[in-house]
Amino acid sequence: MLSLKIYYDFHIHSCLSPCGDDEMTPNNLVNMAQLAGLNAIALTDHNTCGNCAAAATVAEELGMIFLPGMELCTAEEAHVVCLFPNIEAAERFEAQIAPTLPPIQNRPEIFGEQILCDTEDRQVGTKDILLTTASAISVDSVAKLARSCGGTAFPAHIDRPSYSVTAALGDLPPLGFAAVEITKNGNVEELSSRYAEIVGKPLLQNSDAHHLEDIQDAGPYLDLPDNSPETIIAALNGEIPFTWQR
Ligand SMILES: [Zn+2]
Ligand SMILES: [Zn+2]
Numbered sequence: 074m075l076s077l078k079i080y081y082d083f084h085i086h087s088c089l090s091p092c093g094d095d096e097m098t099p100n101n102l103v104n105m106a107q108l109a110g111l112n113a114i115a116l117t118d119h120n121t122c123g124n125c126a127a128a129a130t131v132a133e134e135l136g137m138i139f140l141p142g143m144e145l146c147t148a149e150e151a152h153v154v155c156l157f158p159n160i161e162a163a164e165r166f167e168a169q170i171a172p173t174l175p176p177i178q179n180r181p182e183i184f185g186e187q188i189l190c191d192t193e194d195r196q197v198g199t200k201d202i203l204l205t206t207a208s209a210i211s212v213d214s215v216a217k218l219a220r221s222c223g224g225t226a227f228p229a230h231i232d233r234p235s236y237s238v239t240a241a242l243g244d245l246p247p248l249g250f251a252a253v254e255i256t257k258n259g260n261v262e263e264l265s266s267r268y269a270e271i272v273g274k275p276l277l278q279n280s281d282a283h284h285l286e287d288i289q290d291a292g293p294y295l296d297l298p299d300n301s302p303e304t305i306i307a308a309l310n311g312e313i314p315f316t317w318q319r
Pocket of ligand 2: 084086144281
């Protein structure tokens with residue numbers, strides 16, 4: 074079987090996230106990922122895929138595998154990274170999330186700008202609704218919802234004391250996720266003994282970058298039969314066997 078090491082970073086924020094640096098434009102972040110030696114990236118702004126179409130175009134021009142995505146904040150205030158094979162799938166998912174967000178307006182002077190860009194990094198608008206609120210989507214329904222749109226989902230930064238599934242629920246119960254994200258500094262041994270749910274699952278290491286310099290260097294990889302977004306999604310859904318390295 075063909076085997077391909079895919080150096081990835083599947084958790085990156087753009088200038089559309091209020092906490093994301095204004096320099097995290099589509100061209101900047103995709104070019105930085107390429108300089109870092111990555112083969113595949115995902116753009117995962119809080120509760121929106123609004124800058125993914127622009128970033129996907131830029132990534133395609135550079136030959137970088139790109140997965141549109143979103144870091145969904147669930148009703149329990151747990152962050153879950155959701156990835157999709159293409160823009161259409163991501164937009165189907167977003168169409169189901171958007172109506173569940175509370176109608177709170179962003180206050181850029183307090184929370185930061187939420188900037189929509191085109192493929193030339195020109196600002197084409199801003200999102201008015203605050204994107205860092207909790208949706209009404211329950212954490213136990215996210216995996217199924219993402220899969221129903223052709224995507225995948227995994228709990229974000231489970232070793233963090235805030236906005237993680239573990240912080241929100243005090244545990245990591247079976248929620249239908251086939252992969253888990255642990256930060257670079259997470260103690261895998263300790264987490265594995267505390268949460269039986271992660272044993273045997275791929276443990277992803279992403280940057281959660283909000284600034285260009287935080288996008289991770291090539292290191293963690295997935296070893297897959299090919300590098301298509303569909304294969305990456307299938308692997309993260311536990312549908313094909315593969316090896317990985319943090
Ligand atoms: Zn998060
Ligand atoms: Zn994040």
